[in-house]
Amino acid sequence: AYTALGMTHMYAYRWRQADEAFRRAVAADPGSSPSGYIYGLYLLRVGRIDEAEEPIRRARNADPLSGTASQMLAYVLSLQGRYDESLAESRRAYELDSSLAVMHSVLAAIVLADGRPAEARALARTKLGLPFNGIAAYVLGATGDTAGAAGIVRELEARPRGEWHVARSLSYAYLGLGDTARALTALEASARAGESPVIPLMDPMFDRVRGSARVAAAVRLYGLDERILTSPK
Numbered sequence: 291a292y293t294a295l296g297m298t299h300m301y302a303y304r305w306r307q308a309d310e311a312f313r314r315a316v317a318a319d320p321g322s323s324p325s326g327y328i329y330g331l332y333l334l335r336v337g338r339i340d341e342a343e344e345p346i347r348r349a350r351n352a353d354p355l356s357g358t359a360s361q362m363l364a365y366v367l368s369l370q371g372r373y374d375e376s377l378a379e380s381r382r383a384y385e386l387d388s389s390l391a392v393m394h395s396v397l398a399a400i401v402l403a404d405g406r407p408a409e410a411r412a413l414a415r416t417k418l419g420l421p422f423n424g425i426a427a428y429v430l431g432a433t434g435d436t437a438g439a440a441g442i443v444r445e446l447e448a449r450p451r452g453e454w455h456v457a458r459s460l461s462y463a464y465l466g467l468g469d470t471a472r473a474l475t476a477l478e479a480s481a482r483a484g485e486s487p488v489i490p491l492m493d494p495m496f497d498r499v500r501g502s503a504r505v506a507a508a509v510r511l512y513g514l515d516e517r518i519l520t521s522p523k
Contacts, residue, residue: 292318293325300332301486303513308332316345323353327362334366334490337518342366357387365400369492373404380404384413391418395425396489403494407433414438421488424459428495431466439466458485465495474504481511491519 296311312329319325326349333342343366350359360383367376380400384393394416402410414429415438423442431439443463449456457480464473480487489495491509499505500520509516 291315293322293328296332297328300335303484305332305336305513309336320348321352323349323356323359325349326352327356327359330362330366331490334369334492335487336514337490337492339366339369339492343370355386357383357390358392360386361390361392361397361400365396368400368403369494376400377404377406391422394418395422395429398429399425399489399493399495402429402432411435420453421455421459421462424455424462425489427459427463428466431463431468432495436467439463443467452483454483455480455485455488457483458488462489462495465498470499470502474499474502474508477508478504478511481508487512497522 292311292315296308296315299305299308299311309332312325312332315322315325316329326345330342330346330349333339333345343363346359346362346366350356350363353359360379364376364379364383367373367379380397383397387393394413395418398410398413401413410429411433414426414433415435416426417423418426424446427439427442427446430436430442443460446456446460446463457476461473461476461480464470464476491505491512491514496505500522506516506520509519
């Protein structure tokens, strides 16, 4: 229940209340894998990368067969620059559950950041729903498959205006294609609509636009710390 409450606060951008609820969830049941990795996701979203490893690793150890927990651990290791560990955990996560959409989108982005573009592109070439198709489009565009990325963009642009997560997905896809102006417009639209950031804003995919005043404005809309999330480091 405390995990659910924390998620409710997190998706409403009530970050302090989310932190309190997640801490209570972990204290009430330290062995709960979802409580651990969802709290870790919260910490990543607010930019507390190093703090996120402990609850995510605990979640992975509490449920060794959870592909989600393993994928989350791979992600935090990648963000810390521990690429060899991240790649090993990435492959473990995929072997545990290759059917998860995050394996073909978020995991593909992790593998790309870890310096394996061909492997990332192969992961991303799967038909996915919102918002994971936008992340896959980013990976395809960033690894040279511009036709594949552009095809997903056309599908997204054809969806009803204002549909949940379309703007968020387009922000990822446009970044992969190098269209930073449209990426920023989509990011702003997503923040105004109250869409939750699937990929945390300190992810390397945002590095090319991180110094933009428009990114800073989007960060403020989310109620997050502008100093952290617009810093080059």
